[in-house]
Amino acid sequence: MSIPAKHRDVLAAADDLRRRTLAGMAQPLERMIYLASTRDYNTGLYYHQGLALRFSDEAACEALADCHREAFEELVAASMEELVHELEAYLKSTRVAAGDFILAWKGLEPYRVAVPVGIDSLSSELVFSNLKVALAILEQRLMARPKPGASPHPLPVQ
């Protein structure tokens, strides 16, 4: 297979991925976490069964890597306000108790293993730093909420 043809396959696979799997994930943070989960920790290779069947293992891997990098770049460019909203939306999508989520994210910092390969360390540090502050803001907002039972209408996180 010639290089341009192979590359066209990767572009088609990435397009397919964006239209199907990633279409339901509006936030770059959610996409980054999801795409990182398709990567094998031992080999660094991405795998998506449906995409690999439709195209090839190699094209699927490169398409996933491209989309992963794209989501990360969107996170780098996101303002603090956008990032807090993204984190809040992601928290809601996980259906985990907010307190547990914040405790786990502050302790384990799972986002540190969710960055794509080959990203400059400064960009990663900027995203980690912003997420750390966004988590602190979210935590403060949650603490400011009245305890359950205190009010029949709990305040929204915003």
Next chain:
Amino acid sequence: MIGLLLYVLLGVGLLAFLWALARRKGAPVEGCGQQFVEARQALRTLQFGLLPENLITRIFDPEDFRYVTSASPGEIGKLFLQERTRISLMWVRRVRSEIRNLMHFHLAYSRLHAKLSLVTEIRLALDFVLLLMACRALRILLYLRGPYGARAVVGVLTAAAARVCAASEKSLAFLNPPTLESFRRDSAGHGAAI
């Protein structure tokens, strides 16, 4: 006796001069591939890792600070400022380091491979000096005034860095094989890392 002493001193002086010459890093014509690769790497890091406009805007945009202080005044504002100062200092350190790598390359090797005009060389030299001074000034300003007190210096630094990158790109253009260039033009610019 005095004459002998003079000759001995002259001999010692010549030896010292030869030793200094031998210690100088020259520009070997052969075996300098590694330096080209390193220079290319430094250029790529600057162009795609440290100087993209959205990254610089994000690091030095005061809107983020305004948002954080309005959303959560107090400790979180302080935490944010600390974090952003740390990131901006890291950015300056990295830019300075990569600029120095490019400068060493230009001093030692580019003359052999790129025919730069005297005017271009002088401009390049001035840009390197300006960049190193701007990096130093920016570090001091960041320590003293935080990440939002030195926007003008950031502007000067990025403009000079862009000029140096453009000149280095020309010097290192021979490292780009034509087939890869045509492939790059064909791609969306988001090749996979693996």
